[in-house]
Amino acid sequence: MRYVHLYFTCIKRSMISRLEYKKDTIVALFSFFFSNFCSLAAIYFILQAIPALAGYSLYEVGFFYGFSMMPIALDHLFSDELWLVAYRRVQEGDMDMHFLRPVPVLFQVFAETFQPEGFGELILGVALIAVCASNLTVTLSFGAVAVLVVGALFGALIITSLKVAMAALAFIFKRSGPLLQIIYNFSSYAKYPLAIYPAFIRVFLIFVIPFGLFISLPVDTLLHGTNDPWLLSLSIIGCAAVFFALSVWVWTACERRYESTGS
Amino acid sequence: MLKKYKPFLRAGAIDTMTYRFNIMIWAVITVCQVACLVFLWLAVYRSSTGGIDAEIHGFTFRDMIAYVVLTTVFNYVTFNNDTLWFINNDIKKGTIGNYLIKPISYRGKYAATSFGSLLTMTVLFGLPFYTAALVTLRCLGFLPWVTFPAFFAHLGLFLLAGLCASLLNDAIAYIFGILCFYTTSAWGLNSLKGTLISFLSGTLLPLAFFPAGLRNVLSWMPFAGMSQNPVLILMMKYDLPQSLRCIALSAAWIVALELLAKLLFSRAIRKVTVQGG
Secondary structure, eight states: OOOHHHHHHHHHHHHHHHHHHHHHHHHHHHHHHHHHHHHHHHHHHHHHSSBBBTTBBBHHHHHHHHHHHHHHHHHHHTTHHHHHIIITTTTTTTTTTTTTSSHHHHHHHHHHHHOOOHHHHHHHHHHHHHHHTTOOOOOOHHHHHHHHHHHHHHHHHHHHHHHHHHTHHHHHSOOOHHHHHHHGGGGGGSSOGGGGSSSHHHHHHIISSSSSSIHHHHHHHHHHSSHHHHHHHHHHHHHHHHHHHHHHHHHHHHHHTOOOOOO | OGGHHHHHHHHHHHHHHHHHHHHHHHHHHHHHHHHHHHHHHHHHHSSSTGGGGGETTTHHHHHHHHHHHHHHHHHHOOOOHHHHHHHHHHHHSSSSHHHHHHSSOOOHHHHHHHHHHHHIIIIIHHHHHHHHHHHHHHHTTSSSOOOHHHHHHHHHHHHHHHHHHHHHHHHHHHHHHHHHHHHOSSSSHHHHHHHHHHHTTTSSSGGGSOOOOHHHOOOOOOOOGGGGHHHHHHHOOSOOHHHHHHHHHHHHHHHHHHHHHHHHHHHHHHOOOOOOO
């Protein structure tokens, strides 16, 4: 309870400092919508030239794109501060203050920023899913919808865990941003159906950096019933549990080795 | 005796290594991104009615891969530009006041800085990366082998077009920098500029894929000259008159954008808000 109260107090403070740059925030929001619009336009232009992409129609590809934004947006809302930790804050000796406070450092990092831009992503993703779904004939079973919800929620947890583990390495190496970037960029692979990739990439996206497991497989399950929805839900939840536990373990282990750069 | 220099030796070695490390990281990120695009295009061409050997909007699969690789190298070498951030810093730290009383042009200062950066990037990274990319693409059959005179003629045109692209990019960065006078922060403007250029310049997708109306408008805009046209010149897809036409259009736009920048700057400078020194 204390932590909930503390979280909201911190977030309120961060929002106030954000409002200082109101015009820039508006430009950033606009730029975000524009950037997604451009990516979608590019996909649309490509699909105008061919009948279907590896057997997937325009609306199906749009559905993949829209759904891929769900877990990414949810993660974006809460854990944006990890980028700063990985890229700058450890290197600049800016983390010391967190070690002096009687609250876990990881909690403080999460309480540092709340990114309302994530809502824009969420709204755009839902709109895209709605438009594409209304143009598709899908048989909505309870299980298939459930696996999408599980994929979005626990997928977000998996992304956050990956980010926590990568950012934690900055405690040892001073700067782990680029590494985080490399891992995170694989999310762009999950914007398309797994069917377009060769087998080794598919295995990689399901078993190693599992963006495919919680984005592509659930959508495939809804559109074509390729997997058993309950088994898939269970695998995603299990995977999220393992990733979460591992990331907290990595964070604690790295945190102990933290040495201030003092500059 | 030599012992006391050991820390410097170590520092120097580590410095160079971090530098190399940065390039390596950039290479890994880029290879992952390019690989994703290669798989996407492979799927696109396999799914097309003509199969993998089809030509879509003037591009075969081989052309497209060469285009993706060369635009990636081109953007890395040409668009290493910090003008927007420099101006934003000048506004934030209040140092812009100092420049206004110095007998040099504010615009000239950053144009020169960008040009210096372009030279270093071209010699240090452009030379090895373009050579590696062009030789590899030719050996793998993604680009046709050509005679030396034809190649060097296009190389010369390409360098000219590349210079124009860099100047256009710098002018646009400067204009966005001036807009920082109004927003006081550069993050949003910088990402807007990036998106705008990557979409309209043909980096994201060659403009040939765009619908006819939009394509016609864009053929008169400066953006195609910033990425698509130079790369297509290097790939020898444009003949001499076509290349010269592209370069002339870019040159005209450079003049127009610089005039616009001058106008904007003289208006914006009246309402400088600095956030402290």
